[in-house]
Amino acid sequence: MAVEQDARSLWRWIAGSAFLASMCCFPSVLLAGLGLMTISAADALSNNLYFGPARWILYIFTIILLSYGLYNYFRAQGICTIDHAKRERKRIVNTTIVVFIGSFLVYLVWNYLILELAGIYVGLPWEESAFWK
Incomplete structure (x- = not known):
C-alpha cells in the first residue's frame, strides 16, 4: 500500500510539473474556450x-x-542522510532519470498534442504550425 501511495505521489509531481511547464499556452486556450478573450488576444x-x-x-520553476x-x-x-543516499545512489539516480523523462513526455503530450488540438478547436491559428504538418 505504501509503495502504491508513493508511486501515486510521484506521478502527481510529474503531472503537476508538466502542467506548470505548459502554462505559457494553457491560459490562452482556457480563456478563449470560455469566451472571456478574443481569439486574436489569446493568440x-x-x-x-x-x-x-x-x-x-x-x-x-518546473x-x-x-x-x-x-x-x-x-x-x-x-x-x-548522505550515508543513506550513498548506499541508495543507483536507486536515486534511476528514479530521478525516470521522473524527469516521464515529466518531459507528459509535457510533450499535454502541450504539443492536447493543448494544441484544444487551441485549434477553439479557433486559435495554430494549425499551420502544428507538429504534424
Missing part, C-alpha cells in the same frame, strides 16, 4: 508567453518543483 498572449522569458521562467518532489519522495522512503 497574442500565447505568443508573448511562449516566445518571451516567461517560458524559461516556467521551465526553471525543475524546482520536480526536484522538491523527488526530495520529499526520498525523505518519505527513509533516505535522509
Whole structure:
C-alpha cells in the first residue's frame, strides 16, 4: 500500500510539473474556450508567453518543483542522510532519470498534442504550425 501511495505521489509531481511547464499556452486556450478573450488576444498572449522569458521562467520553476518532489519522495522512503543516499545512489539516480523523462513526455503530450488540438478547436491559428504538418 505504501509503495502504491508513493508511486501515486510521484506521478502527481510529474503531472503537476508538466502542467506548470505548459502554462505559457494553457491560459490562452482556457480563456478563449470560455469566451472571456478574443481569439486574436489569446493568440497574442500565447505568443508573448511562449516566445518571451516567461517560458524559461516556467521551465526553471518546473525543475524546482520536480526536484522538491523527488526530495520529499526520498525523505518519505527513509533516505535522509548522505550515508543513506550513498548506499541508495543507483536507486536515486534511476528514479530521478525516470521522473524527469516521464515529466518531459507528459509535457510533450499535454502541450504539443492536447493543448494544441484544444487551441485549434477553439479557433486559435495554430494549425499551420502544428507538429504534424
